Amino acid sequence: MKKITIVGAGRVGETTAQILAEEELCREVALFDVREDVPEGIALDIVQTAPFFEFDCAVHGSNDPRILKDSDLVIVTAGFPRKPGMSRADVLESNVRVIDEVTDHILAYAPETMVLMVSNPVDTLTYRVAQRTGWSRNRVFGQAGVLDASRMASFIAQETGFSARDITTMVLGGHGDTMVPVPRFCTINGVPLSYFLPEDRVEAIMERTRKGGAEILALRKNSSAYDAPGAAVAAMVDAIVNNRRRLLPCVALLEGEYGEADIAMGVPCVLGEKGVESILELELNEREQADFTQSASAVRSEIERLRDIR
Numbered sequence: 005m006k007k008i009t010i011v012g013a014g015r016v017g018e019t020t021a022q023i024l025a026e027e028e029l030c031r032e033v034a035l036f037d038v039r040e041d042v043p044e045g046i047a048l049d050i051v052q053t054a055p056f057f058e059f060d061c062a063v064h065g066s067n068d069p070r071i072l073k074d075s076d077l078v079i080v081t082a083g084f085p086r087k088p089g090m091s092r093a094d095v096l097e098s099n100v101r102v103i104d105e106v107t108d109h110i111l112a113y114a115p116e117t118m119v120l121m122v123s124n125p126v127d128t129l130t131y132r133v134a135q136r137t138g139w140s141r142n143r144v145f146g147q148a149g150v151l152d153a154s155r156m157a158s159f160i161a162q163e164t165g166f167s168a169r170d171i172t173t174m175v176l177g178g179h180g181d182t183m184v185p186v187p188r189f190c191t192i193n194g195v196p197l198s199y200f201l202p203e204d205r206v207e208a209i210m211e212r213t214r215k216g217g218a219e220i221l222a223l224r225k226n227s228s229a230y231d232a233p234g235a236a237v238a239a240m241v242d243a244i245v246n247n248r249r250r251l252l253p254c255v256a257l258l259e260g261e262y263g264e265a266d267i268a269m270g271v272p273c274v275l276g277e278k279g280v281e282s283i284l285e286l287e288l289n290e291r292e293q294a295d296f297t298q299s300a301s302a303v304r305s306e307i308e309r310l311r312d313i314r
């Protein structure tokens with residue numbers, strides 16, 4: 005992949021840019037932000053780490069949206085993070101305005117690109133971008149489940165003492181308090197989680213995962229998470245640029261899968277060079293499906309609020 009543009013040179017945008025450059029996941033990382041001079045400053049700072057990390061990927065920043073030209077992938081991290089005590093949905097109205105403006109830049113300057121949404125509430129804003137662009141669902145998708153699954157894996161690692169490298173987890177649904185961790189699909193090097201942990205501990209880990217973003221926000225105080233979010237976005241980028249066809253939970257537009265349509269939310273997807281190549285429809289048990297449906301209602305109520313925003 006030649007060029008990746010990150011829109012929103014804030015905490016998540018900067019962390020992501022640094023990882024993309026370090027891992028040489030493209031030849032050029034571009035940063036766009038409305039804060040005067042800031043994207044140029046961040047780009048310069050990242051470029052100066054090149055001798056340490058031994059990369060020669062170019063990094064540029066600008067306040068001019070024409071920097072989006074020729075992007076193969078645009079990652080959108082622009083907009084307001086929530087503050088302690090708020091839900092992600094509480095920034096919907098403020099962030100829709102930002103995202104509509106960003107989408108118009110994408111349509112004007114990068115009409116051939118794929119779009120990876122990060123800004124919250126990510127399910128509803130992914131839906132908004134898909135509606136406004138009219139692009140096919142392989143090209144417009146979002147990051148949530150990769151992060152939520154990594155949180156769940158880290159909690160399981162702490163609880164069991166096993167390496168996080170050996171832990172595979174699955175979190176579906178909307179990226180909010182109704183997200184759906186699925187312990188039935190979690191293993192430690194292929195061994196089901198239930199072999200190691202009793203049900204009440206698994207339930208506690210599921211609950212901590214659902215509140216994982218809020219836990220960090222409460223501790224960091226002036227910022228929501230950005231280290232693990234940046235790494236999660238980079239993992240998705242790696243799957244795309246290397247055409248790995250990884251099975252990852254992504255925010256995707258549903259067309260009947262899991263009994264839902266006209267909505268974007270987290271489902272297991274095959275992620276490769278064309279973006280979301282397909283959606284895997286797992287057979288959920290009764291509780292998992294009920295939780296997924298409840299999560300879809302929460303996302304749908306946000307999507308309904310979009311109608312009142314001009």
Ligand SMILES: NC(=O)C1=CN([C@@H]2O[C@H](COP(=O)(O)OP(=O)(O)OC[C@H]3O[C@@H](n4cnc5c(N)ncnc54)[C@H](O)[C@@H]3O)[C@@H](O)[C@H]2O)C=CC1
Nearest residue numbers: 012013014015016037038082083084085122123124126233
């Ligand atoms: N999907 C996920 O898993 C995660 C999503 N997020 C979300 O990502 C977003 C960014 O979070 P942070 O980086 O911590 O926030 P931040 O406040 O550090 O950065 C946001 C940046 O967006 C820029 N911006 C605002 N309006 C813009 C516009 N019209 N065009 C271009 N840039 C614009 C701001 O100037 C700022 O630099 C938030 O909505 C947050 O909730 C954060 C972590 C994980």
Ligand SMILES: O=C([O-])CC(=O)C(=O)O
Nearest residue numbers: 086092124217218228229
């Ligand atoms: O908690 C937030 O608002 C940011 C986010 O989405 C996360 O860290 O999961």
